[in-house]
Amino acid sequence: MKKKVFCGNVPIGGGSPVTVQSMTNTRTTDIEGTVSQIISLEEVGCDLVRCAVPDIESARAIREIKKKIHIPIIADIHFDYRLALESILMGADGIRLNPGNIGTSLNVKEVVTACKDSGIKIRVGVNSGSLKQDFLDQYGGVNKHSMVESALQQVSIIEKCGYDNIVISLKSSDVRLTYDSYKLMNEKNDYPLHLGVTEAGTFINGTIKSSVGIGSLLLEGIGDTIRISLTDDPKNEVLVGRKMLQFLKLRPYGPNIISCPTCGRTKINLEKIANEVEDRLKGSKKDISVAIMGCIVNGPGEAKEAEIGIAGGNGYAMLFKKGKIIRRIKEDEIVETLIEEIQKL
Numbered sequence: 001m002k003k004k005v006f007c008g009n010v011p012i013g014g015g016s017p018v019t020v021q022s023m024t025n026t027r028t029t030d031i032e033g034t035v036s037q038i039i040s041l042e043e044v045g046c047d048l049v050r051c052a053v054p055d056i057e058s059a060r061a062i063r064e065i066k067k068k069i070h071i072p073i074i075a076d077i078h079f080d081y082r083l084a085l086e087s088i089l090m091g092a093d094g095i096r097l098n099p100g101n102i103g104t105s106l107n108v109k110e111v112v113t114a115c116k117d118s119g120i121k122i123r124v125g126v127n128s129g130s131l132k133q134d135f136l137d138q139y140g141g142v143n144k145h146s147m148v149e150s151a152l153q154q155v156s157i158i159e160k161c162g163y164d165n166i167v168i169s170l171k172s173s174d175v176r177l178t179y180d181s182y183k184l185m186n187e188k189n190d191y192p193l194h195l196g197v198t199e200a201g202t203f204i205n206g207t208i209k210s211s212v213g214i215g216s217l218l219l220e221g222i223g224d225t226i227r228i229s230l231t232d233d234p235k236n237e238v239l240v241g242r243k244m245l246q247f248l249k250l251r252p253y254g255p256n257i258i259s260c261p262t263c264g265r266t267k268i269n270l271e272k273i274a275n276e277v278e279d280r281l282k283g284s285k286k287d288i289s290v291a292i293m294g295c296i297v298n299g300p301g302e303a304k305e306a307e308i309g310i311a312g313g314n315g316y317a318m319l320f321k322k323g324k325i326i327r328r329i330k331e332d333e334i335v336e337t338l339i340e341e342i343q344k345l
């Protein structure tokens with residue numbers, strides 16, 4: 001089992017539920033805008049949030065932001081160790097940096113000591129696009145070995161400073177390389193792993209790449225916290241991440257809507273009904289399966305695991321529970337009736 005570390009009050013690793021994180025895309029110095037984005041991320045189930053800290057003003061903004069949000073905040077630092085020190089002073093719950101790129105070993109020691117004193121975790125990691133030349137030369141280019149060894153070097157710098165509240169990430173935009181690298185790292189030590197396919201792209205491409213890359217690792221029990229990287233509203237990163245955990249049965253996250261793909265037997269507007277039901281159930285915390293099926297012949301049987309569902313006829317649908325037909329509903333009353341019945345469950 002992986003070591004358990006804490007980011008604020010949220011545990012990562014050690015058998016804790018897999019957490020979902022995202023990153024703001026506002027200027028961190030825009031306190032109001034950043035807080036409002038974080039609150040909207042909290043509303044869709046974000047567990048941890050990361051903010052870019054490119055300058056000292058951004059680091060200073062963390063204190064005010066923290067007062068108005070309810071989830072732990074991680075400062076994303078590159079190159080300047082003073083930004084890490086200031087972020088820690090301002091109350092950041094975690095730091096994401098690579099010790100190899102923040103200056104001298106004295107600077108690193110100072111940052112690690114500050115993390116140690118505040119008990120905050122450090123995420124170190126590598127990105128396939130920025131591996132150092134000596135690793136590329138030694139391991140024959142960008143591959144799982146250069147990725148893992150490069151990250152381990154960063155880890156060992158922190159360990160040498162006597163600290164081990166570490167989370168590791170190994171990001172690449174290549175799904176297979178991401179998968180292979182995390183698999184290899186998983187065998188090497190017991191630090192929790194932050195999973196992500198980086199620069200995964202726009203909503204559909206990014207969702208598919210992340211689902212394949214992160215999903216296959218999670219299925220194997222690998223991964224302690226995830227970030228879905230999308231060129232999209234960060235809220236969608238959280239929604240996709242939460243759904244991924246829900247469908248892998250790693251964390252409950254409200255109703256699971258099952259709907260059939262429709263075929264020549266479908267005689268109701270199933271797509272519209274499924275979308276409306278999904279919309280009406282947004283925000284519901286009920287851990288149930290709801291089936292929206294196109295026909296009475298196959299529907300209830302195919303969805304017999306669902307707590308409740310409908311199966312379409314010609315201008316009507318049958319309401320069913322656990323595969324058993326209960327009663328008939330007119331087509332224009334399907335959504336309303338289903339929602340009412342779900343509320344009673």
Ligand code: SF4
Pocket residue numbers: 260261262263264265266293294295296298299302
């Ligand atoms: S449930 Fe019925 S309508 Fe839907 S795809 Fe299957 S056979 Fe076709």
